[in-house]
Amino acid sequence: MSTAELADLLAQVRAGDSDAWGDLYGQYAPAIFRFCRRALPTREDAEDATTEIFMKVRQKLGMYDSSRPFTAWLYKVASNHCWDTLRRRRIRQDLETGDLETLPLEHPDPSQLEQLQMDHDSKHVRAGLAKLPDRARMALVLRYYSEMSYDEIADTLGVRRAFVGVLLLRARHQLRDVLAESGGGLQGAVARGRS
Amino acid sequence: MSHFDEMTCLLYLEGQLDADHADGVRTHAAGCAECRGLLRALQTESVWLRESLEADDESVPARLVQAPEHGGAPWGWISALGLSAGGAYTLWSGFIEPWQAQAAQAGFTQGNLLTMLFFSGAFWKGWDAMRSLMEFLAVGTLGLVVMWLLRRHLRRTTALAVVMGALALMVALPPSAGAAERRTGDPNYSLPAGEVVHTDLIVYADSTRIDGDVEGDLIAFSRNVTVNGHIKGDIIAFSQELRVNGPVDGNVRAFVQNLQLYGTVTRNVLAWAGDVNLDQDARVNGTLTAGSGHLEMNGKLAGDLLAFTGDADINGQLGRNASIRAGHLTIGSKAEISGQATAQLRRPPDVSTGAKLGSPLDWTITKSGPETRYSSARYYVHHVLRWGASFLFGLVLLFVVPGFFFDAVKACGKTAPAIGFGILFLFAIPIAAIIVCITVVGLGVGISAMMFWAIAIYAAQVLVGAWLGEKILGEGAGAGAALGRLALGLAILRALGMLPFLGGWISFVVVIWGIGAVALAIYKNMRPQLAAAAVAV
Numbered sequence: 135m136s137t138a139e140l141a142d143l144l145a146q147v148r149a150g151d152s153d154a155w156g157d158l159y160g161q162y163a164p165a166i167f168r169f170c171r172r173a174l175p176t177r178e179d180a181e182d183a184t185t186e187i188f189m190k191v192r193q194k195l196g197m198y199d200s201s202r203p204f205t206a207w208l209y210k211v212a213s214n215h216c217w218d219t220l221r222r223r224r225i226r227q228d229l230e231t232g233d234l235e236t237l238p239l240e241h242p243d244p245s246q247l248e249q250l251q252m253d254h255d256s257k258h259v260r261a262g263l264a265k266l267p268d269r270a271r272m273a274l275v276l277r278y279y280s281e282m283s284y285d286e287i288a289d290t291l292g293v294r295r296a297f298v299g300v301l302l303l304r305a306r307h308q309l310r311d312v313l314a315e316s317g318g319g320l321q322g323a324v325a326r327g328r329s
Numbered sequence: 330m331s332h333f334d335e336m337t338c339l340l341y342l343e344g345q346l347d348a349d350h351a352d353g354v355r356t357h358a359a360g361c362a363e364c365r366g367l368l369r370a371l372q373t374e375s376v377w378l379r380e381s382l383e384a385d386d387e388s389v390p391a392r393l394v395q396a397p398e399h400g401g402a403p404w405g406w407i408s409a410l411g412l413s414a415g416g417a418y419t420l421w422s423g424f425i426e427p428w429q430a431q432a433a434q435a436g437f438t439q440g441n442l443l444t445m446l447f448f449s450g451a452f453w454k455g456w457d458a459m460r461s462l463m464e465f466l467a468v469g470t471l472g473l474v475v476m477w478l479l480r481r482h483l484r485r486t487t488a489l490a491v492v493m494g495a496l497a498l499m500v501a502l503p504p505s506a507g508a509a510e511r512r513t514g515d516p517n518y519s520l521p522a523g524e525v526v527h528t529d530l531i532v533y534a535d536s537t538r539i540d541g542d543v544e545g546d547l548i549a550f551s552r553n554v555t556v557n558g559h560i561k562g563d564i565i566a567f568s569q570e571l572r573v574n575g576p577v578d579g580n581v582r583a584f585v586q587n588l589q590l591y592g593t594v595t596r597n598v599l600a601w602a603g604d605v606n607l608d609q610d611a612r613v614n615g616t617l618t619a620g621s622g623h624l625e626m627n628g629k630l631a632g633d634l635l636a637f638t639g640d641a642d643i644n645g646q647l648g649r650n651a652s653i654r655a656g657h658l659t660i661g662s663k664a665e666i667s668g669q670a671t672a673q674l675r676r677p678p679d680v681s682t683g684a685k686l687g688s689p690l691d692w693t694i695t696k697s698g699p700e701t702r703y704s705s706a707r708y709y710v711h712h713v714l715r716w717g718a719s720f721l722f723g724l725v726l727l728f729v730v731p732g733f734f735f736d737a738v739k740a741c742g743k744t745a746p747a748i749g750f751g752i753l754f755l756f757a758i759p760i761a762a763i764i765v766c767i768t769v770v771g772l773g774v775g776i777s778a779m780m781f782w783a784i785a786i787y788a789a790q791v792l793v794g795a796w797l798g799e800k801i802l803g804e805g806a807g808a809g810a811a812l813g814r815l816a817l818g819l820a821i822l823r824a825l826g827m828l829p830f831l832g833g834w835i836s837f838v839v840v841i842w843g844i845g846a847v848a849l850a851i852y853k854n855m856r857p858q859l860a861a862a863a864v865a866v
């Protein structure tokens with residue numbers, strides 16, 4: 135869809151045209167569902183979230199600044215919604231696992247890391263992601279699926295910008311550990327000492 | 330020179346280092362195989378992550394094909410109400426009617442049992458007792474708060490086991506002593522004089538007559554139960570009438586329409602009944618707790634009396650204190666109360682001048698007329714306290730099971746299905762629980778289900794309140810926001826519940842709505858397990 139076509143469609147939706155709304159939904163719902171599917175732990179959650187995100191989009195369409203890309207705005211709405219959903223459920227875990235953030239990370243062995251990547255296909259990785267803590271999973275999805283900038287990630291997850299890199303690195307470590315534990319060719323964690 | 334760490338390498342690859350810093354890494358890596366290796370591994374990891382996330386192996390579900398309409402389609406309402414009506418009809422025609430027919434064949438007159446259980450005696454006259462149940466729940470909530478504070482010392486399952494155990498103890502069913510004799514009436518059952526049952530005796534019959542002795546408990550589901558023999562354990566009766574002439578060494582627990590006590594009970598009497606009558610020959614060595622329409626107490630009671638009742642008529646001896654909440658209280662000339670008697674009444678009591686009271690009767694009037702009710706400060710204080718109790722309960726739910734809490738609050742938004750399921754569950758659970766009690770699975774499960782049901786009723790207002798708060802203030806994130814919304818929503822619900830006439834109906838709808846949301850949330854959480862179970866089979 136060209137920029138002009140999209141602008142036209144959005145104008146019709148704003149004017150209350152329900153066919154235009156259906157077109158817009160048909161155009162973007164699959165992508166938003168896939169995003170939710172990666173950001174949230176279960177398929178049911180992703181289905182619910184997709185519907186809710188589009189309800190929000192319809193309400194908030196007036197606030198969209200048309201000088202900026204529509205998909206970026208859409209992902210912003212979607213990621214905020216998913217993160218809110220997760221955060222609302224996470225109160226208890228927050229209270230109990232807050233200290234984990236300060237544990238030191240072990241340094242990886244590049245050859246073992248490459249082996250791990252070869253041993254796990256996309257399905258394994260997605261299953262592993264589902265097992266990560268919400269914030270870690272969210273950080274990886276926002277960065278490597280939605281291609282958000284560090285600033286946008288910081289804004290969505292409500293952390294300082296300087297912390298985003300730490301968050302991503304920890305998330306990678308957690309994913310490596312989850313995958314290494316779940317089997318494949320590797321035994322033990324992908325780590326070695328390094329001075 | 331020292332190597333760069335993984336963090337720096339990642340930031341370098343992601344283009345997040347400033348130019349000087351990035352140059353430093355580039356120069357170092359050109360001459361250092363180890364750092365080059367790490368950079369390459371991280372780079373391939375990024376590619377691997379992107380490819381894995383991009384890979385598309387799942388289709389978009391069918392239910393997402395249609396764009397959501399603003400405000401939702403009326404079809405949602407219509408189909409949900411239709412479904413729930415269909416469900417209710419199926420439940421009735423497939424389950425209750427045949428069961429009722431069977432019950433009729435077994436001696437219960439058609440409709441009699443259900444009428445008795447739901448629409449007569451204890452159930453309607455006992456609204457005061459229902460209210461005190463709510464207050465018990467508030468106390469239970471406090472217990473849960475304590476559990477929550479201790480949670481670090483208790484594993485979750487242990488905590489749950491303790492709570493469930495405490496609840497089971499509250500219901501105070503003695504653990505059944507292994508063996509029990511089961512007897513089904515044809516249609517009547519009688520244990521002749523001189524015969525002894527050495528274990529527990531469980532009887533299902535139209536009319537039950539016990540002239541012999543029972544060394545364990547007597548558990549009876551029957552229209553009429555008459556006990557002339559000696560019961561060494563407890564009597565637990567679900568019946569229309571229970572008449573106890575013989576001595577009972579344990580407790581009497583009666584869920585009946587009419588309880589008549591003529592003999593001696595060594596321990597306590599707990600009655601949930603339309604009428605409770607202690608004859609002048611009756612003697613209870615423990616306490617008497619009664620939730621009833623009418624209480625007549627002519628015998629001797631050694632322990633405390635706790636009564637929630639329509640009318641109370643006391644003309645016997647009370648060894649200790651009495652606490653009575655009743656519409657009307659009469660203390661006759663033969664009455665003797667050794668301890669302190671307190672009463673909350675609708676009308677001033679009639680106290681005979683012949684009555685011997687250890688200390689003067691301490692009574693207060695609780696007004697119920699709308700014109701006086703709203704001007705009484707007590708009335709508002711009471712509501713504020715009830716608001717506090719429900720808020721506390723919400724707090725506990727939110728922190729103990731946050732996932733469930735938010736799922737259920739969210740389910741409140743699906744108004745039509747929630748109300749549909751709510752109607753179904755409000756009536757289906759007690760019916761199912763009673764069936765379970767009477768048939769195979771046993772009392773424990775049935776009573777646990779009833780406890781769960783009572784808790785769900787209490788939780789209903791909390792969930793709807795939280796939802797209402799969110800509707801008004803908008804969705805928030807985190808516990809603080811949720812609590813603020815909960816407090817507001819509950820306050821509004823409570824205010825609405827105080828409206829004359831309408832208030833009762835609003836509270837009823839809230840209960841149905843909230844129970845439905847609980848059911849939806851449970852269903853949602855069970856779905857993966859159900860699916861897994863289906864696969865395993």
Ligand SMILES: [Zn+2]
Nearest residue numbers: 332333361364
């Ligand atoms: Zn180096």
